[in-house]
Amino acid sequence: MVETALVKVGILFGGKSVEHEVSLLSAKNVMDALDSDRFELVPIFVDKAGRWLLVDSLDFLLGGAAAESDGVAISPGLLVSFVPGGKGRLVHLSDMASSTFVDVVFPVLHGSCGEDGSIQGLLKLAGVPCVGSEIIGSAIGMDKDVSKRLLREAGIPVAPFYAFRRGDAIDCRKVLEELGLPVFVKPASLGSSVGVAKAEDASELQAAIDAAFKFDTKVLVEKFVEGREIECAVLGNGNPVTSVVGEISSSHDFYSYEAKYIDKKAAKLTVPANIDPTMTDRVRALSLQSFHVLCCTGMARVDFFLSKDGSLLVNEINTIPGFTSMSMYPLMWQASGLAYRELITQLIELAMQRFALNEELKTSV
Structure with missing residues (x-):
């Protein structure tokens, strides 16, 4: 009887994002749930500097025991990179002759450089299947x-809102006249409620907008919905x-x-x-x-x-x-x-x- 080869699943987690820690928690659950009778786990950690590393597990990261390089926590793993058109080939950068192959990638990445279409585009160029939405759906x-x-x-139906880019002239009083009180301020392209604030007056609105711009170049001011x-x-x-x-x-x-x-x-x-x-x-x-x-x-x-x-x-x-x-x-x-x-x-x-x-x-x- 011929044994069927296990599908190699690259679990991509971490990321250069303020939602890095949330990604670690999500990835741990996904890895634990992977059917070992059908799939072979290939953990790929993206540190906060954007480096990709093959690791054995993420237990040491969850335990806070990761080493640091340039002030950024990294793992004792192999630096790797996907090859364009490589059909899932991950080259070991320390030894360009060595590679690891994956059949499909499951990105458990939250926030920018993870669910915004960037990773999805990279994986498309690499010629490897990617779990979740493709480039356009992710970006939108x-x-x-x-x-x-x-x-x-x-x-x-959606709640009334305004969107502002960094550098726009924002009349907070006019915005509040249009939307009423209170309002919510959100970075346009973040999740997990990072940078979200509730504003009750013009001064709070301006402060919330300033804070949101620390996370994104575009922010939303949205009518409060009870x-x-x-x-x-x-x-x-x-x-x-x-x-x-x-x-x-x-x-x-x-x-x-x-x-x-x-x-x-x-x-x-x-x-x-x-x-x-x-x-x-x-x-x-x-x-x-x-x-x-x-x-x-x-x-x-x-x-x-x-x-x-x-x-x-x-x-x-x-x-x-x-x-x-x-x-x-x-x-x-x-x-x-x-x-x-x-x-x-x-x-x-x-x-x-x-x-x-x-x-x-x-x-x-």
Whole structure:
């Protein structure tokens, strides 16, 4: 009997991002859930300087025992780089004659240089399948300004907002006259509530904008929506499906970074959400519509605000949702009957199927 070779899965984690630590927590769960009967794990750590290193595990990183170089924590691993057109070949930079090959890459990277299309473009050039959305869906989903404008154009309701670039003249009083009080200020292209602040007056708004510009070159000022935070998970390529709907309630002023990842008592996760069947259907339908409008593939988590008057607004879409123990994406799928391990398996299979279809496209006339 001929044994089937294991599929080599490169788990890409860490990253040059303020969400680096969240990525480590997510990656640990994904690695632990990988089906060892089908897949061979190839951990690839991206440190905060942007260096890629092959490592044995991430346990020492989670334990805070990493060495430092130029003030940046790195691992005792092999420096590597993908070769353009190399079909998954990772060259060992210390010995250019040596290589490691992967069949597919699962980027568990949050934030810039991870879920914004940059890694997805690199992997496309390298000729290796990539879990999750491709370049365009990743780039659109990461930019809250662009994604909200596309959703609005498609008739999908979003909260009123302004977007400002660094250097723009901003009349805070005029913004507040238009949007009302309070408002939320967000870096346009970050997740995990990093840099998000609530402003109650013009001086607080200016301070929040200044703080957000430390993380991004574009920021959003968004009308406050009083309501419940509802979420739905999407899985698939051409014919995606949705999970049961979940709800997050926080004891903090809003669902902050601390509430998501540090204070485990701050957030209450309710899966399935206590909403009526009609609203559940509406959430799931809008999730699929948003997924398609924003050119997503593979996976996404769609976040909503459900107002007291019953109106539903899309807050944002996340193309590489968290996979930590407190993350809603895997929890909603578990509640839908899809176990964590099978979810990871399906995501890998979807990436390989999509890659195979793309390989059939003509490249000459």
